[in-house]
Structures are given as structure tokens and as C-alpha cells.
Amino acid sequence: DAVPANLVELFELDDEEYIAAGDLLVVAAGGKSVLSRSRDEYNPAVIGVVSGNPAFVIDARGEKKNLYPVVLAGTAMCRIDAQKKPLRPGDPVVTSGTPGCGMSGAIDSLEKIGTVVGKALDGLDSGIGLVPVFIAHR
Secondary structure (H helix, E strand, O other): OOOOOEEEEEEEEOOOOOOOOOOEEEEOOOOOOEEEEOOOOOOOOEEEEEOOOEEEEEOOOOOOOOEEEEEEEEEEEEEEEOOOOOEOOOOEEEEOOOOOOEEEOOOOOHHHOOOOOEEEOOOEOOOEEEEEEEEOOO
């Protein structure tokens, strides 16, 4: 299977830990256009997924360090945690409590609006794995 290509923008991350392609990112608590690995379920500050195969790169950051390609549009392989609930094709993907992972979401309250990063293009029955996700912020 080919790794999906996508349009990305380079963002600075505040995390000192290892960041990998497929990790889900949110706006860092300190703001200033800095991102952080997601750690909470249904985080409305979700921004996107670290790309493993950027086709087009927007870089308006200059010389800053710790830059990562974050998918703005297209399809990305996203790390999914399906330990609590399986992910089915077409499910909305939201942040999970597992650092850097998404999960199958249900937008069943006003508080959850704006927490979707995309739609699953495949499924995952259990465990943690990479799943293609069409990036469609809502």
C-alpha cells in the first residue's frame, strides 16, 4: 500500500518526547502557533496529523527549530487507539486519551463540535495502529 501524500504546513512543537508520523497534534497550552501531542479525549484544540509523506510544504516559519509537517489537506496515516471501541470506515476521528492517538468519535453533544480531525478511510478492530484518514476539520 502506498503512503498517502498531502499538503502540509511546518509547525513548531513544544514536546521534548519523540514525535512520529501519524501522531495527532493540538494547539499547545502556551499558544503562539506552537503545537503539542494530543493527550485528552475530544480535544477541541486539535490541529492535525504529522505527515509521513508531504507532497507540498508550506514553510512560513523561517529558521525555527523543532518543526514538523502537519497535514492541512488530503489523506494521512493517523495513529488510532481502538482498545475501547473499534474504528469503522467513515467514522469521525477525534483525539483519544492515548498520547498522539485518535479514536472513533461520536458527536453527540455541543461540547464535541469542533473535535473532529477527519474521517476514517479504513477500520481497526482493536489495539493501536495506523489508519488512513481523510483530513476534514469540523
